[in-house]
Amino acid sequence: MGISVSNISKNYKNVKALQNISFNVKEGELFGLIGPDGAGKTTLFRILTTLLIANEGKATVAGFDVVEDYKKIRNSVGYMPGKFSLYQDLTVEENLNFFATIFGTTIEENYDLIKEIYVQIEPFKNRRAGKLSGGMKQKLALCCALIHKPRVLFLDEPTTGVDPVSRKEFWQMLKRIQQKGITILVSTPYMDEAALCDRIALIQDGKILQIDTPQAIVKHYLKQIYNVRAHNTYQLIKALKAYQYNHSVYPFGEYVHYTDRRIDFNPKDLFQYLELNNLSHIDIKKTEVTIEDAFMELAK
Ligand SMILES: Nc1ncnc2c1ncn2[C@@H]1O[C@H](COP(=O)(O)OP(=O)(O)OP(=O)(O)O)[C@@H](O)[C@H]1O
Numbered sequence: 666m667g668i669s670v671s672n673i674s675k676n677y678k679n680v681k682a683l684q685n686i687s688f689n690v691k692e693g694e695l696f697g698l699i700g701p702d703g704a705g706k707t708t709l710f711r712i713l714t715t716l717l718i719a720n721e722g723k724a725t726v727a728g729f730d731v732v733e734d735y736k737k738i739r740n741s742v743g744y745m746p747g748k749f750s751l752y753q754d755l756t757v758e759e760n761l762n763f764f765a766t767i768f769g770t771t772i773e774e775n776y777d778l779i780k781e782i783y784v785q786i787e788p789f790k791n792r793r794a795g796k797l798s799g800g801m802k803q804k805l806a807l808c809c810a811l812i813h814k815p816r817v818l819f820l821d822e823p824t825t826g827v828d829p830v831s832r833k834e835f836w837q838m839l840k841r842i843q844q845k846g847i848t849i850l851v852s853t854p855y856m857d858e859a860a861l862c863d864r865i866a867l868i869q870d871g872k873i874l875q876i877d878t879p880q881a882i883v884k885h886y887l888k889q890i891y892n893v894r895a896h897n898t899y900q901l902i903k904a905l906k907a908y909q910y911n912h913s914v915y916p917f918g919e920y921v922h923y924t925d926r927r928i929d930f931n932p933k934d935l936f937q938y939l940e941l942n943n944l945s946h947i948d949i950k951k952t953e954v955t956i957e958d959a960f961m962e963l964a965k
Pocket residue numbers: 677680681682700701702703704705706707708709
């Protein structure tokens with residue numbers, strides 16, 4: 666009774682936004698859709714919240730068909746779109762009242778569900794939404810999506826453009842909402858947030874690359890990754906890409922992540938090769954696999 670998606674495809678003229686997507690979200694699960702810009706996340710959210718019709722396939726949300734039972738779905742889900750969910754000229758309180766009214770409820774009726782989040786923005790209840798900070802807008806948008814006590818909550822990139830502290834707080838709030846029995850589908854381009862979901866689907870160019878728990882996805886990655894650094898990152902990447910034994914090379918924070926094709930790889934050989942290529946201050950160390958590494962490997 667969570668979410669079921671089977672063989673969903675959606676085209677915009679000749680753009681294949683979604684290609685034969687299938688997955689299930691269990692009731693009460695916190696499920697993440699992880700993928701870069703343009704992967705098709707928003708298109709999928711719009712189909713599941715009945716705002717767009719797929720070209721092919723079938724999907725149900727809380728047991729209702731997204732096409733046949735669209736009215737029932739609209740009453741049972743909360744949707745926090747990536748952009749423009751708030752009325753910028755209405756105050757915090759007016760926005761919340763508006764969303765409560767269109768769902769035939771009141772702030773008081775479901776106050777318990779939003780209380781913990783709302784108290785944080787209540788001091789600014791007379792401020793127009795357009796004048797709130799990114800983190801406060803996000804909290805208000807979440808309250809608005811929750812005010813009618815939905816069974817399933819859809820959050821499209823809720824933490825994009827939000828500072829790291831607010832991002833962390835936001836995920837703690839999501840966990841508490843989940844504990845109240847609400848099924849959550851959340852999308853994010855931030856790979857570090859993937860680890861906070863029960864299960865994730867890695868998605869790219871409208872296709873699902875893998876579905877599993879974040880732990881299992883990392884475990885399935887079998888290669889040893891090395892953090893490599895040198896005095897000039899651009900020159901380093903160029904040299905690593907030209908190295909005949911490279912399996913993968915990509916920038917990763919302050920390092921470059923490198924994997925080698927050989928089973929008996931000795932980092933000393935790479936060190937020598939880089940020195941011969943005029944690199945200095947070379948540092949090569951083993952490192953742990955992250956979801957981002959797994960994604961890069963699957964997306965190759
Ligand atoms: N209305 C539209 N008309 C034409 N192409 C579209 C339309 N909406 C989306 N697309 C294209 O479909 C693909 C998937 O877009 P979608 O917005 O679903 O991805 P996304 O993962 O949500 O990324 P983003 O975070 O950039 O919105 C992209 O190639 C996008 O350019």
